Amino acid sequence: MIPYGRQEITQEDIDAVVTVLRSDFLTQGPKVPEFERALARYCGAAHGVAANSATSALHMACMALGLGPGDRLWTSPITFVASANCGLYCGATVDFVDIDPDTWNLDPVVLAAKLEAAKEAGTLPKILVAVHFAGQSCDMRAIHALSIEYGFRVVEDASHAVGGRYLGGAVGNCRYSDITVFSFHPVKIVTTVEGGIAMTNDGKLAASMALFRSHGVTRDPAQMERASEGAWYYEQVALGYNYRLTDVQAALGLSQLSRIDHYVARRHYLADRYASLLQGLPVRIQKEHPDAFSAFHLFVIRLRVEGAAWSRRSVFETMREMGVAVNVHYIPVYDQPFFRANGSARNACPIAEDYYAGALTLPLYPALTESEQDQVVEALKAAVS
Numbered sequence: 001m002i003p004y005g006r007q008e009i010t011q012e013d014i015d016a017v018v019t020v021l022r023s024d025f026l027t028q029g030p031k032v033p034e035f036e037r038a039l040a041r042y043c044g045a046a047h048g049v050a051a052n053s054a055t056s057a058l059h060m061a062c063m064a065l066g067l068g069p070g071d072r073l074w075t076s077p078i079t080f081v082a083s084a085n086c087g088l089y090c091g092a093t094v095d096f097v098d099i100d101p102d103t104w105n106l107d108p109v110v111l112a113a114k115l116e117a118a119k120e121a122g123t124l125p126k127i128l129v130a131v132h133f134a135g136q137s138c139d140m141r142a143i144h145a146l147s148i149e150y151g152f153r154v155v156e157d158a159s160h161a162v163g164g165r166y167l168g169g170a171v172g173n174c175r176y177s178d179i180t181v182f183s184f185h186p187v188k189i190v191t192t193v194e195g196g197i198a199m200t201n202d203g204k205l206a207a208s209m210a211l212f213r214s215h216g217v218t219r220d221p222a223q224m225e226r227a228s229e230g231a232w233y234y235e236q237v238a239l240g241y242n243y244r245l246t247d248v249q250a251a252l253g254l255s256q257l258s259r260i261d262h263y264v265a266r267r268h269y270l271a272d273r274y275a276s277l278l279q280g281l282p283v284r285i286q287k288e289h290p291d292a293f294s295a296f297h298l299f300v301i302r303l304r305v306e307g308a309a310w311s312r313r314s315v316f317e318t319m320r321e322m323g324v325a326v327n328v329h330y331i332p333v334y335d336q337p338f339f340r341a342n343g344s345a346r347n348a349c350p351i352a353e354d355y356y357a358g359a360l361t362l363p364l365y366p367a368l369t370e371s372e373q374d375q376v377v378e379a380l381k382a383a384v385s
């Protein structure tokens, strides 16, 4: 079976992990800060706060930005549920902004109209989570301008987009946002097994996220309420969690990071090759916006199912039977039973609904060979013939 995504683990990765396993610190040692500094350098951000998942990093980001009961968080419906759940963890309500029909990212025009209506109704959001779908940055310049006009904070959910670029800078430089989150799950661009990180240029936000990452406990006198009683002394000054990444994982991340540009280049090569192999087939592909250089976490097609003798489901099943593990990203989040039960409206975002009706993710990962890719396209051709 050809999977839709797959990690690559080299001997160098294994050696880096083994070195840490034999060292004094398996966790809370020097590798995590080293990994944080390496990513901050790579992205051009001032700080990185690593976590045990992107989900944890999104939660830390929302806590640091002060999200709480009575507040609102808005995000894209075409994303993984974690982009929305971070708002619910903080007791906020979550709402969704429809996508652009060509890039499939949150649409700033829809956002502007929704903000104007929310301003009238007194229901403006505190945080917008902008999801860089499939690895392509949202229109961050437009989103940033709206954040100033309407006074909300911006978190980039760049779980798909580490290694991507936007307007000449690396995604993660936080030029147009408060915080940017990456995921290092094995299907993403680089992996720490499980893991994530929050990038920011704001030292206060970084310190606050680091506090929430580790029980709300600090050993920094500047964060304490009382005077130190000695070298053993620490204080819990907030309710935090254990969201720490381990040194073993950080070592894997550092080793993987040395190949990130090579991975993204290979993903681009394969994506371009798909684009030409798919010509003449009843599919649309994601529009590449000129401002963005995608990290190509996913290669998604929108099947023209309308009036066809086959369906997305039949194509999915035929391709799986032919050994190609296609996937679907994503079911609109507001349509999940949990969100429906918590008041999300059905069919709230018509463009997202239309996208979802024909969405299919084809395999894309650096080790995918050209002959495997040909096999994927042959299976798709058979499924739509």
Ligand SMILES: *Cc1c(COP(=O)(O)O)cnc(C)c1O
Pocket (backbone or CB within 6 Å): 052, 053, 054, 055, 056, 079, 080, 082, 083, 131, 157, 159, 160, 182, 183, 184, 185, 194, 195, 196
């Ligand atoms: C993978 C993913 C997440 C969650 O990442 P984890 O590291 O698995 O917690 C969040 N948002 C999006 C868009 C993702 O694709």
